[in-house]
Amino acid sequence: MIDGIEDLDSYLIDYGFVNKISIEMLKEFCFLPIMEFEIFILIAVVDKSEFAKNKDKLFSKPLKYINITQKMLDFELHNLTYKYSLFNIASKSVGLEDSNFYESHIKEFLKMLFLCAISFRSSDIHFETLKNAIIIRFRIDGKLSQFFRFDIGLYPILSSSLKMFSSLDISQKRVPQNGRFSQNLDGVDFDFRVSILPTICGESIVVRILDNKKAFLGLENIGFSKDVYGAILKNINFSHGMILVTGATGSGKTTTMYSILNELDRKNKKIITIEDPIEYNIDGVMQVQINEEIGLSYEIVLKNILRQDPDVIMIGEIRDENALKIAIQASLTGHLVIATLHTNDAIKTINRLLDLDAKAYLIASVLRLIVSQKLIRVLCPYCKEEIDESGIKTYRSVGCPKCNFSGYDGRTIVTEYLQVDDEVAKMINQVDIENILAYLKYKTINENIYTKVLDGTTSMSEYYSHEI
Ligand SMILES: [Zn+2]
Numbered sequence: 455m456i457d458g459i460e461d462l463d464s465y466l467i468d469y470g471f472v473n474k475i476s477i478e479m480l481k482e483f484c485f486l487p488i489m490e491f492e493i494f495i496l497i498a499v500v501d502k503s504e505f506a507k508n509k510d511k512l513f514s515k516p517l518k519y520i521n522i523t524q525k526m527l528d529f530e531l532h533n534l535t536y537k538y539s540l541f542n543i544a545s546k547s548v549g550l551e552d553s554n555f556y557e558s559h560i561k562e563f564l565k566m567l568f569l570c571a572i573s574f575r576s577s578d579i580h581f582e583t584l585k586n587a588i589i590i591r592f593r594i595d596g597k598l599s600q601f602f603r604f605d606i607g608l609y610p611i612l613s614s615s616l617k618m619f620s621s622l623d624i625s626q627k628r629v630p631q632n633g634r635f636s637q638n639l640d641g642v643d644f645d646f647r648v649s650i651l652p653t654i655c656g657e658s659i660v661v662r663i664l665d666n667k668k669a670f671l672g673l674e675n676i677g678f679s680k681d682v683y684g685a686i687l688k689n690i691n692f693s694h695g696m697i698l699v700t701g702a703t704g705s706g707k708t709t710t711m712y713s714i715l716n717e718l719d720r721k722n723k724k725i726i727t728i729e730d731p732i733e734y735n736i737d738g739v740m741q742v743q744i745n746e747e748i749g750l751s752y753e754i755v756l757k758n759i760l761r762q763d764p765d766v767i768m769i770g771e772i773r774d775e776n777a778l779k780i781a782i783q784a785s786l787t788g789h790l791v792i793a794t795l796h797t798n799d800a801i802k803t804i805n806r807l808l809d810l811d812a813k814a815y816l817i818a819s820v821l822r823l824i825v826s827q828k829l830i831r832v833l834c835p836y837c838k839e840e841i842d843e844s845g846i847k848t849y850r851s852v853g854c855p856k857c858n859f860s861g862y863d864g865r866t867i868v869t870e871y872l873q874v875d876d877e878v879a880k881m882i883n884q885v886d887i888e889n890i891l892a893y894l895k896y897k898t899i900n901e902n903i904y905t906k907v908l909d910g911t912t913s914m915s916e917y918y919s920h921e922i
Pocket residue numbers: 834835836837838852853854855856857858859861862
């Protein structure tokens with residue numbers, strides 16, 4: 455934080471009070487009233503001395519100031535209508551005795567919140583309890599930002615409603631619970647996945663918004679370059695071998711996996727998936743949900759899967775030696791195995807397979823393709839700013855109402871891929887991993903991100919945040 459500037463996120467703003475002043479006034483005099491107390495009013499201002507000149511026109515009570523930046527104020531004022539409406543419904547719901555009455559309020563509250571989150575392209579909504587407040591944060595383009603702060607009184611009603619929506623045990627507050635629900639919002643069906651975790655301050659609830667459109671976008675539309683797309687298409691038609699999609703959490707692996715599933719010949723092939731959790735249902739694919747509680751572990755499913763006579767097996771994630779062993783076995787015996795692995799690039803993937811105790815000659819004989827991917831944020835076209843550093847032109851993020859003052863608008867996929875040909879297979883067999891890169895002369899994932907910095911898609915700071 456800049457000196458003297460306070461974080462507005464930690465204040466409970468009384469939007470009922472804010473609403474008494476017109477947005478034009480707030481913009482003109484660059485301030486946001488936070489709360490009216492008996493003897494003073496707490497107010498956030500961009501320039502205290504400038505504001506003081508006009509304060510008597512606006513307020514008759516003494517004022518207490520906190521300093522904020524123009525950007526913080528712009529962010530607050532941008533979604534004021536949403537905030538006011540949500541605050542309004544929330545205040546109505548808290549403290550109501552008649553449960554039927556508050557249920558309808560809270561349903562309206564959640565509907566508006568979901569619509570708000572979706573309109574900002576959020577992937578997750580986080581509800582977190584503090585000592586006397588509840589904060590609501592959205593994850594947008596992979597980054598988490600706080601959008602709302604409400605009185606703690608709202609929390610029990612919110613928690614119960616979300617549990618009710620997802621058919622969870624409302625009375626249970628001490629163990630983690632997971633569920634899902636669907637809701638029609640303004641004529642569009644949305645699926646939500648709910649995770650509830652008890653914490654020292656109450657519960658933490660995360661609602662993931664499952665975007666069906668994204669999952670069924672089709673392999674050609676998710677942003678792969680032509681060569682990666684071609685390599686995947688070529689390799690998924692083989693009847694045996696292993697294809698790995700790798701990347702960190704949140705790198706879009708799931709979307710890639712579902713797009714591959716969509717591309718497969720479901721009519722003439724038996725396809726079985728092992729997932730945890732299943733995010734989308736795909737017609738014609740046998741999807742198995744892992745459920746450790748009842749003993750349906752990865753290991754048990756994998757052990758039994760081959761008896762189902764599959765052509766293609768998709769493994770949500772290879773997590774341990776055992777899963778890898780069975781996956782290799784399956785790909786050796788006439789099945790195509792498609793799996794994800796949690797590694798950052800293609801070369802590290804081979805090392806990871808070796809670490810998981812797989813024999814080099816086995817990896818060499820089954821592995822066909824590794825696609826490693828990352829999602830990088832795309833600079834907002836409306837506000838990005840050109841900078842020239844020692845002759846190299848790049849762009850940096852600024853922030854405007856169009857991008858919710860984040861400076862970015864959406865994400866794009868960046869990849870590197872390793873096609874295992876005879877020569878590469880030989881090198882894997884001899885554990886001569888380092889030479890593969892030199893042999894293939896391919897561009898690494900970070901080099902590909904840098905290309906996107908130079909063409910103005912993303913910023914240098916985004917490049918650094920991915921450089922591992
Ligand atoms: Zn912008």
